[in-house]
Amino acid sequence: MDNFDRNILALMQRDASLSVGDIAERVALSKTACWRRIQKLEREGVIRARVALLNPEALDLGLTVYVSVRTNQHNENWATQFAAVIEHIPEVLEVYRMSGDLDYLIKAVVSDMPGYDRLYKKLIEANLFDVSSSFVMETMKQTTELPLEQQLA
Structure with a gap:
């Protein structure tokens, strides 16, 4: 390149x-x-x-939530079930398997707290051990651009 x-x-x-x-x-x-x-x-x-790239607020999806998931089942069957559950939840935008204390991190968008509650009920179908959620109060920086400038030298 x-x-x-x-x-x-x-x-x-x-x-x-x-x-x-x-x-x-x-x-x-x-x-x-x-x-x-x-x-x-x-x-x-x-x-x-x-x-x-769409504006979530314009589509009544103004609440962004990060869901931290821990599981006590570290096996292929559970991972397959979890992947199947999250695949069919349109509010889920991103899912990462993490290192450290956290097993998975999920980014989702919903309209409001009742929307989050509906999302939560769908997520727990995956037989989760521990779920903790954090809600975005203010977006201070958001980009989809990868840092190519440092590669241009």
Whole structure:
């Protein structure tokens, strides 16, 4: 990956709706060369998807919750059941298996406290040992952009 690729990625991270022509012009490549690079980055899995980022508040999903989960069942059957439960809960945006005292960390969005209660009732179908939730009171920084600038040197 060279600086052309990194510059293309930086532009696409900020605005995936840019045309190939716009990107090519900004990175000083021909449209064809730029398009080939984008296709290669997609084939290699560097570009996973091109999506629209939605405003949760505008969709009545203004409460973000981080759910900490501990389990006392560290086996494949439980992990498969847990994965199946969370896969079918649309409010769940991200799930991470963690190191340390915490087994899993879940990020979800809901409309309000009753929405969280409905989410909680779905989650406990996975036979959880300990669940603790924290609610976002203020978003101080939020980005989907990976730090490519340090790679440009």
